[in-house]
Amino acid sequence: MTPMKTQPTRKHSQSTSLHIAPIAYNQLAGSWRTEAMRSHATPRLLFITKGQGRITVAGMTHGYGPNNMIFLPAHVMYGYEAGPSVFGTMLTIPKAMADEWPEETVHLRLRDVHAQRQAAAMFEAIEHELQASQQTHSRAAHYHLGLMSVFFERQMNLSPARTATDRTEGTAARLVAAYTDLIERDYKTAQGVSDFAAALGVTPTHLTRCCNQTCGRSALSLLRDRITYEACLMLRDSAAPVSQIASDLGFRSAAYFTRSFQAKMGHTPSHFRKNGAGKSVRHH
Template identity: 60%
Template sequence: MPNDFAQLPLPDAAPATLALQALGQTPQANRWRTEAMRSHATPRLIFFARGQGRITVAGLTSGYGPNNLIFIPARTMYGFEIGAAVFGQILTLPAAMAAEWPDTPVHLRLRDVAGQKELLALIEGLERELQSSRPHSRRAAHYHAGLLSVFFARQIALQSIDPALARQQTSAAKLVAAYTGLIERDFRSDHGVADYASELGVTPTHLTRCCRQTCGQSALGLLADRRHFEACTMLRDTKTPVQDIASQTGFQSAAYFSRAFQARAGVSPTTFRRAGPQVRSR
């Protein structure tokens, strides 16, 4: 299938700027924005202040709780549960700052009270500058983000080995991480699980077995989840025609896409789009 859509503008194509967004109770209709697998062109730092749930990063699922910091590198697939008791923040980092952060996912559990207080002070300072109208506030916000990266690096150095880090080093986790990387690269094509398994040098059965071991989903489920998030984003945030969304998310026909989307979302693509905010054409 020709990759004719590779040069089309995509929802995440615009350069990301430094931004801090609250994470709180999410309406059921918008759960796809956090729970479905997605990635971004620039890194994200997630801070869970309270509540607990599960987060999947690069195909590895683990639990999170209060005072957890999770770094997501650019183009890394992730998704997380967010229940009624969960509150936190997600920091969008511009590409120019990516070198100051790790190049692999990191999950920190801050158990030290002093560290928790230091983190809160850094986040509050960053948020204050981002919301300020004072001269040079954006510059000050970037310096706060730089201090946050130093704090993060120090916490990595101080932390003992977390069980999640050991799990990342298993052969199953490494295989699934590689698989999610291939999905992120090629999910807009019509590649199926067998194609990805072949590129990884394993059988589809073995790949699915490893996916279920690391995140409780099948290999097909991970691929379908990534495509579904992209479809939802394009339906809600652009006016791209449904038939074009189908081709840009790996479906060979608009009819097949509509059936698959309705089976997953419970409504047709058109109905899902109508339920969202009005958007400008892209």
């Protein structure tokens, strides 16, 4: 891949328009693209059609499998496994249509064959319309998305026993969800786990214990993971100097940022940028 420094500078942002993308295993792309904690400015809808794995949403880990639909509201932190057997689709929901979807995360398991076929057909219809360039096709894609929201709401009503990755699963889950909210809001401010724990009125030890209980990871791991993901995006999508990225992410020096990034990713920020945005993320 051409070194990033020769690429034109792109604004560091995430898509907020209607967009559809495949979910599929790609060893060369790097697991950080799926597994590392991240969030988006607009909602996402995942539809898994093949394979199984785990997804962590707001600090709560659940399994997923074929014919699962997972709705992720804006600004909710998540990451998921996408092994060799996994295939599916991720839909970006425009901000203007976000009100048509739930306010909390919802994980539906479609067991009815007719519903499974309906969901697949709706995704195919949206993809078909988005592949065309005419304005009428864009309008049609948005109308299909509106129908998708109706379908999703009906499935919620038919599946009261669905597994939810929201904030109703006990004290530990609620605390960790609140912690992930604080991370998402303040991860660029150089605050540590002790600062977040103090804001939540608990000790760092208790916070880490709860994180390990809900997702098998420490409080520090979740925080570092979110920062590292953002660093990866900034290194991939901009030509900003490493020193500027370090500053933007709240690091006191470029050297400290480099050591932290290398400990997480296995190589330096400069190496990551020059070699196709990396191939792995080490979870600590």
